[in-house]
Amino acid sequence: MVSARSAHAVGRRALALKAAGFSHRLYRLAxxxxxxxxxxxxxxxxRAEPGYRTSxxxxxxxIDIPPQGRDGVLLHAASVGELQAARSLIDSLQQRWPAHSITxxxxxxxxxxxxxxxxGSSVRHVYLPADIPGAVRRxxxxxxxxxxxxMERELWPELIWQCEQRCIPVALVNARLSERSARGYRKWHKVMASVWPALDLVAAADQPSLERYxxxxxxxxxxxxxxxxxxELGQGYGKATAPEAYANRLILVAGSTHAAEEAQILPLWKAFVQRHPQALLVLVPxxxxxxxxxxxxLRQxxxxxxxxxxxxxxxxxxxxxxxxxxxxxxxxxGMAKLxxxxxxxxxxxxxxALExxxxxxxxxxxxxxxxFDALFDSIEEKEAGQRVQSAEQLLAVAESWLADPEKLEERGRLSSEFVQAHKGANARTVEALEGFWKARDLQALCRIDDVNLSNQxxxxxxxxxxTLTPEDFNPDAAATDAAILPTGSGRGQVLVKSVSGHQVVLRHYRRGGMVAKLSRDVFWRRTDDRSRAMEEFALLRLLRSWALPVPRPVAARHAPVGLLGYRSDIMVEMIPGSRNAADRLQQAPLSHDEWVALGTVTRRxxxxxVFHSDLNCHNLLLDTNGHAWIVDFDKCRVxxxxxxxxxxxxxxxxxxxKEQGRMRAFHWSEAADWPAFMQGYEPNGAQRY
Incomplete structure (x- = not known):
């Protein structure tokens, strides 16, 4: 039997999930x-921002994602503030895991x-869908x-639930949570109850947030x-040289203002300038x-x-x-006094306030x-800032600060030191995220080129x-460099041929069962990225990055047939010196160690x-070194x-x-060989987990 606590190596937790609970279903309805x-x-x-309509x-x-944009990292940052926080993290992700696309x-x-x-174009952008099942699934x-x-507080229950269903690890980073927000979550605790244990990592921004989460x-x-x-604001932040038009002006920046604040400040600014003619307000809504x-x-x-x-x-x-x-x-x-x-x-x-x-x-x-209660409290404690209660007090304090240039300069130095003293969050966050990829061989994430030729x-x-063309995938084409390799699975043959100096296996997808009598190899039309060949190509690419011994995908083809159908083919690299278990057992028994190797790779x-839809003795291979491999991942998935x-x-x-029953010679002893296989599958039995 399979242990009930088998863990997913990427998500780092056991997965024995249940259907969505009643509260989550009510959330979906709402x-x-x-x-x-x-x-x-x-x-x-x-009307004001056309981007809302076009998206x-x-x-x-x-969303339309090219193949090279898949199987990467998705980072969600709601708007400008979250993106500013994520900037150093995205830089680090690009440097640390360049094989991964970042969306x-x-x-x-x-x-x-x-x-x-x-x-620029080094990172792909999409809009996050509404948190409804169909949109999130697509x-x-x-x-x-x-x-x-x-980023921060972007907790969407349906998105997180579906990620858990797909074994996709989810991290909440720069996680902030005020007491007010925590009360809101407690009020809706039945809806949020499934969210908290589904998070694989919460990297808290401060100690109060950590305790609340x-x-x-x-x-x-x-x-x-x-x-x-x-x-983590990176390089290039500091005092800037003011252009000539701004030189000798006492610049006060009002950053990220709202209408109610402008309505309070602007009526007072004219009198302030009369007292300080050099004052210049830079107003940034x-x-x-x-x-x-x-x-x-301003005109009014x-x-x-x-x-x-x-x-x-x-x-x-x-x-x-x-x-x-x-x-x-x-x-x-960078140009301002305050x-x-x-x-x-x-x-x-x-x-x-950190910028x-x-x-x-x-x-x-x-x-x-x-x-940002904790942040602003720290700012005031370090004398890098001060809280005011009104626009009148704001300008009064600004006036007193400008009247004491030495003290104002000291506050500026304390401001810079305050930021420098708190650096390191990015390095700690990246180190924590590293755990998601400990079992990954990122170099195995092969590149993908997407080529369209002759409507294929x-x-x-x-x-x-x-250099491939559609003709290279034609299973009926006479090719002098091709050899026929029986699959033994009852669905025809595959070709072994040479492509750019590499031995590859070309498999043409065929139908099985009664439907094959109506159509041997035409499937109902799907978009190319959802076709059988492309799905298997993408899965093999992913599994190789997980260091699972599967063949390297070389190419895949999607060929439309009429209005409603398509044919599909895949090429994978030939595993040198390999033979499937069924073929080997026709010649001689497998050794005890070989059965253990097959059990071990199945357990991995x-x-x-990874669900293998057709796990059989034709899809388990052994090479001349005794290493076990798994092949034929058509219709398989995580x-x-x-x-x-x-x-x-x-x-x-x-x-x-079945093979033992139909083969004249088939060296399989269930009493002796299956326990050896299970020894590899469960090396320590129930004690393993």
């Missing part, structure tokens, strides 16, 4: 009912725009991530204190769709301003610059900082060949939760649960009995 209002709201938001298909999980999902167009500014089917990294139900062995990734609205507000308050997006520069008498461009907030902080952190006078919860501090810019902030799609490994496959493993073993057992 989200489905909200879907149409959500799509309507996105369409309405699209509606992706909100339903309809970043956001929920806002500004997040997508920020991602492109940071990483999304994961297309992307097939091998790890999902969620642990109290909610995250297992203690999966939670750690990593620190705040927003301290939080949301780009409000830039025109803020420009109108009779405040002359320079609009940065138009290339305008302030004159000596200009009191305000409207920072109406994306991605330049750090530039403004900064106000938006979202804190308005009851929003405060925004990220300003990293530039040596001390900060002022209002009473509403519940998004070919995937190939360019490190082996880049099951420990990785699968949760345990019961199917015993059925897999029974299928293998039946195939041995």
């Amino acid at each position: 989200i489905r009912l909200l879907l149409l209002p959500l799509l309507g709201w996105l369409w309405w938001r699209g 509606l298909d992706q909100r339903l999980g309809l 970043v999902s956001t929920q806002t167009p500004t997040g997508a725009q920020t991602l492109r500014q940071y990483f 999304f994961l089917d297309a992307l097939r991530p091998q790890c999902v990294i969620l 642990r109290d909610l139900g995250v297992p203690a062995d999966r939670i750690m204190l990593a620190g705040n990734l927003k301290f 939080r949301h780009p769709q409000r830039f025109d609205e803020v420009a109108n507000a 308050h009779d405040l002359p301003f320079a609009r940065h997006s138009l290339g305008e520069e302030p004159s000596a008498n200009t009191p305000v610059v409207l920072g109406d461009t994306m991605g330049e907030l750090m530039r403004w902080y 900064a106000f952190i938006g979202g804190s006078l308005a009851p929003v919860g405060g925004h990220n 300003a501090l990293a530039c040596g810019c001390p900060v002022l902030y209002g009473p509403h900082t519940h998004n 799609t070919i995937w190939l490994d360019p490190d082996i060949t880049d 496959m099951h420990d990785l939760q 699968r949760t649960g345990q019961d199917w493993k015993q059925a897999n073993l029974e299928r293998l057992q039946r195939s041995l009995r």
Whole structure:
């Protein structure tokens, strides 16, 4: 029997999952009912930000991912703030695991725009779908991530549930949780109860967050204190040389402001400038769709301003610059004497103060900082910033700071030191994520080229060949370099041929059972990436990265037939000196060690939760060195649960009995050989787990 605690080596936990519980099904119903209002709201938001309208298909999980973009890392960062925190982590992922494609999902167009500014085309962007079963299923089917990294508080129950079903490990990094949010989760504890144990890693940003997540139900062995990734701002942050138009000005930046804050600050700014003629307010609204609205507000308050997006520069008498461009907030902080952190006078919860501090810019902030309470408390304790209760107090404190340049410079130094003292979160987070890949051979993730010829799609490994054509897959073509290799499985033959100096096995997919009498090799039409050949190619690529002994995929073909059908073929590299167990047993008995090797490799496959749909003695191979291999992964997949493993073993057992019954000579002794196989499968019996 198969142990009930067999663990998935990538997810690092036992998988014996049940169907979705009652509370989760209610959650699904509620989200489905909200879907149409959500799509309507996105369409309405699209009036100001067209990105919301152009991405509606992706909100339903309809994404187009090329083959080389699959089997990688999915990182979800809701918007600009989360992307800023994730920037150093993405840099590290690209350096540490270059074989993995990285896809970043956001929920806002500004997040997508920020991602492109940071990483260009080196990172793929998609929008996260609505958290309904169908959309999430389509999304994961297309992307097939091998790890999902969620930033800060992006906990979506259906996404996490489906990742668990697919054996995809999920990490929550830079995990922050205020007491207010924790109360909300406790209020909906029945919905969230399945989420906490499904998280493979929670890398907390601070100690209070760690304790709150642990109290909610995250297992203690999966939670750690990593620190705040927003301290990892990388190189190039610090004081900047101001352009001539800004020289000799006392620059105060109001960063990431909201309408309620602008309504409080702007009526007071004219009087402030009269007392300090050199003062210049750089006003940077939080949301780009409000830039025109803020420009109108400045006109209504009779405040002359320079609009940065138009290339305008302030004159000596200009009191305000409207920072109406994306991605330049750090530039403004680098030029400023001090900064106000938006979202804190308005009851929003405060925004990220670390960018300003990293530039040596001390900060002022209002009473509403519940998004970052621990951070702002530390800032005040280190004298790098001060809390104010109103716009009047904000400008009064700013005036007192500007009146004491030496003290203000000291605050700037303390600001920089505060950020430097908290660095290291990125290294700790990456080290924790490393555990997801301990069992991985990332170099085995072969590259994929996607070629379209004569209405046919070919995937190939360019490190082996880049010269294949549809004719190379024709199983009926007479090829002088091809040899016929019987499969023994009753579905015809495969060809062994040479491709670019490599011996490969070409297998043409054929139908079995009664349906084969109607159609020998035509299957119902599917998109090329979901065809049998491409599915097997992708799975073999993945299994090799898990160090499972399977053949290297060389190429796969999808050939449409009429309007509703397709044919499919796959090429895999020939395993030198290998023969399948059925062929070997026709010649002579297998040794005890060979049976143990076959049992061990089968167990490794099951420990990785890999379901082999046709596990039989033709698909288990032994090479001349006694090493065991597994082949023919058509219709196979990563699968949760345990019961199917015993059925897999029974299928293998039946195939041995069947061959023994139909072969004149077949050297198989169930009484002696099956226990040797099971010795490899369960080396220590029930004690192993």
